[in-house]
């Protein structure tokens with residue numbers, strides 16, 4: 001079997017890369033280890049409406065679960081600050097059905113001519129004279145070798161294709177956020193996605209993302225702040241007991257999010273990494289759907305160019321440059337903010353939210369807010385100096 005491009009993984013990053021590469025004239029195969037695309041869901045399912053629009057993803061009723069007005073960020077003392085959708089970042093706008101959303105993206109890839117292979121696990125890459133030239137796959141009990149000029153690794157948080165290709169994607173305990181989420185019913189509907197910060201979720205946050213008859217209630221904690229993975233469940237159970245004593249759990253989702261600074265390298269000879277595999281998730285919010293789609297679009301275009309030129313080393317490096325031009329500054333800034341936030345105590349979070357809750361973010365500039373913080377809590381200016 002030989003394709004121009006093999007894409008490993010059919011999440012948003014994989015399907016988008018595959019579709020755009022096919023639209024740019026490539027023969028493409030997507031390989032997925034699961035038997036059904038998008039299942040099981042491992043996501044809070046919040047995504048920015050405006051962000052999707054910018055990428056050109058048309059909203060579909062089948063995957064929109066709720067239309068969200070904005071975000072409420074809750075301090076440990078219960079005070080909150082309200083942010084509009086535009087101000088709230090990549091996770092606020094629609095709450096979606098991720099399984100249907102992922103399938104819809106894969107169908108768009110299929111319509112562009114991409115072949116799809118399910119229940120097939122990539123277990124190594126094919127190397128020839130230092131170049132990546134395809135993948136080894138276990139499919140329905142058979143071992144196959146599939147040749148390709150480009151391998152796009154869209155194999156998510158647990159990505160191994162990068163490592164097999166000699167690209168370092170390893171993470172420090174500070175940069176890993178194990179997360180647990182319950183989809184719960186018997187919870188009152190609101191039009192806001194809620195975020196709870198402070199000791200409720202050390203080094204992370206708790207979230208409540210509502211849909212019509214259910215809500216995703218989850219929590220992520222910095223790995224270095226817990227003794228064992230089971231501690232995440234203890235934090236979530238405590239949160240749920242307090243907030244939603246009458247809620248009933250209908251689904252449990254466990255997964256990890258990376259919260260690192262941008263990694264050094266996401267491209268090799270004949271290979272590139274995209275989405276969570278490339279650690280392109282936002283390290284502050286843990287939102288990764290949009291970035292996976294943005295980088296998948298860039299990856300697909302660059303791969304199309306490489307296949308057109310039949311040059312798979314220098315040309316692929318454009319992917320590295322282009323995605324960094326678009327996202328790297330923000331990812332780096334948000335990583336610094338995350339590093340700072342993980343050192344703050346409840347009292348400081350209370351003061352920050354107390355100050356911010358007095359502002360209408362639509363009408364004031366960041367400088368005015370900083371002046372306000374300085375007036376109300378001058379000690380915070382020093383605490384947050386580096387961040388500011």
Ligand code: FAD
Pocket residue numbers: 008009010011012013014031032033034038042043044045046047090091120121122123154155156157159179180181218253254255256257274275276277281286287288289290292
């Ligand atoms: P994935 O969606 O993880 O897709 C990777 C695919 O590769 C999977 O289908 C996997 O089965 C397949 N695969 C892996 N290895 C192989 C292999 N060897 N062979 C074949 N196939 C393979 N982001 C948001 O924007 N909003 C949220 O509300 C949000 N909430 C989250 C909540 C939790 C608990 C978690 C864990 C994450 C959340 N995220 C959220 C992050 C978001 O889910 C990811 O950023 C997004 O899924 C990244 O897409 P991807 O295509 O890179 O990877």
